[in-house]
Amino acid sequence: MLNMHYLDNAATSWPKPEAVYQTADKFMREIGANPGRSGHCLAKQADTIVEETRELLAEFFGAPDPKLVTFTFNGTDGLNLVIKGLLAPGDHAITSNIEHNSVSRPLRRLEQQGVDVTYLQADANGLLFAENLAPLLRPETKLVIMSHASNVLGAVQDVAALAKVAHQNGALFALDAAQTAGHQPIDMQALGIDILVVPGHKGLLAPYGTGAVISLRDAGILPWRDGGTGIKSDSRMHPNELPYRLEGGTLNAAGIAGLGAAIKFINAEGLTNIAAKESNDMQQLLACLQAEERITIYGPRSAAERAGLVAFNVAGLSSAELGQLLNDDWRVAGRPGLHCSPLSHRAVGTFPDGSYRLSPGYFTTPNAIESVCAAIRQICREQ
Ligand SMILES: Cc1ncc(COP(=O)(O)O)c(C=O)c1O
Structure with missing residues (x-):
């Protein structure tokens, strides 16, 4: 694997x-x-x-x-x-x-x-x-x-x-x-x-x-x-x-x-435990994304209003370029593009390039969240 x-x-x-x-x-x-x-x-x-x-x-x-x-x-x-x-x-x-x-x-x-x-x-x-x-x-x-x-x-x-x-x-x-x-x-x-x-x-x-x-x-x-x-x-x-x-x-x-x-x-x-764990992951991801000036997040700002996914763009990079960097250099598997929902992208003005989406799950470790945040920080500062 x-x-x-x-x-x-x-x-x-x-x-x-x-x-x-x-x-x-x-x-x-x-x-x-x-x-x-x-x-x-x-x-x-x-x-x-x-x-x-x-x-x-x-x-x-x-x-x-x-x-x-x-x-x-x-x-x-x-x-x-x-x-x-x-x-x-x-x-x-x-x-x-x-x-x-x-x-x-x-x-x-x-x-x-x-x-x-x-x-x-x-x-x-x-x-x-x-x-x-x-x-x-x-x-x-x-x-x-x-x-x-x-x-x-x-x-x-x-x-x-x-x-x-x-x-x-x-x-x-x-x-x-x-x-x-x-x-x-x-x-x-x-x-x-x-x-x-x-x-x-x-x-x-x-x-x-x-x-x-x-x-x-x-x-x-x-x-x-x-x-x-x-x-x-x-x-x-x-x-x-x-x-x-x-x-x-x-x-x-x-x-x-x-x-x-x-x-x-x-x-x-326990579904409430699962929901709490996933919301905590999302809070951490949102905090790290919100700290970067080059990043635009789509959807509500707070984890309480969202499902366990966040789509965003880094100014100056296409979603595909960001996906490639995260995959090749940081071993992060997220999803760039239109996510089979061109309507959503049209609604927020990200059509046709789309955005990059991260979606942690119940088995995502704290180490994975930290690594992704470190990768995003470095990309925003160096690419
Ligand atoms: C909101 C939404 N509806 C429907 C589907 C389709 O589900 P499936 O991939 O199981 O066909 C997806 C899949 O990503 C989805 O995100």
Whole structure:
């Protein structure tokens, strides 16, 4: 393994908890069977593991029934499922002007097919306000969908206020929690989130190929994928029952086993402890970045208002040059460029060069934070 300081957890978390490696490995070596597809005991064991993870997810996010948890293959998969499975020509949807491509591109495609989309404008720090959402709602608004925290600006939204306004007009409120799930508590019922989309491989510390769409009640999402489910095989039509309706085809059972282990790990560590550790890292990073005159930080100034990521630029260097220097000379793995969110960069005037993003995670050491700060100080003074 290269001796790198990995600060790219907003793209995917790494390393994973030891139990996640072991559980996914054990599943593949010792169980291996296709969950729900056969009656033999290995298939039943696989099914039990998948259903246990469904229960863990429902409980973790405050959903009333595990059947309302649909497994997906990443965040993008879930967002496409929700957006394309709910909206039809003639519907109106509201999103924001700082979304990730996995929200903005499916909506863009639907716009070309007759769905009307309105873009709520964020303020200069990337915050969205309920009072600006209210006038955008219409009788035919079916869906309000936005990220809990932008993966560029990091600002954490007041979800309860935004959801309340969406509901006053009868719209569904869907949240892309790609940058907050596993980093801070999310209680769907308390916040009024009708549909939550989470990737497994980021803050939830699970393997690649995992994610979930979790609903408070059956919102009527239609599948874009029909196929085998292990139930009602005699019918020509794909079953309508959840979770099967939205889970055609073989699941990533080894990844789901790892996701279950990851949630147990997070529960054992305590989500509030994780949030406190990550906020402390962010405070240190922000302090070091704010001390450099050449640095412009995008998003809120304080760690309390942000998710665990910070994007910035150093005057006189492109984000790619900074990324190259940090990688080559300082063994720092961060992410330069547009971060799959050109809209955020347009909103803060950093399009098309983008910015450089650091995103520590639960396993980031104090030594890594100090090394990154030392590297940035030296680059700002010498390059
Ligand atoms: C805010 C946001 N939404 C959605 C996604 C897409 O998630 P995935 O990479 O799991 O498809 C990302 C990934 O970076 C993200 O940051």
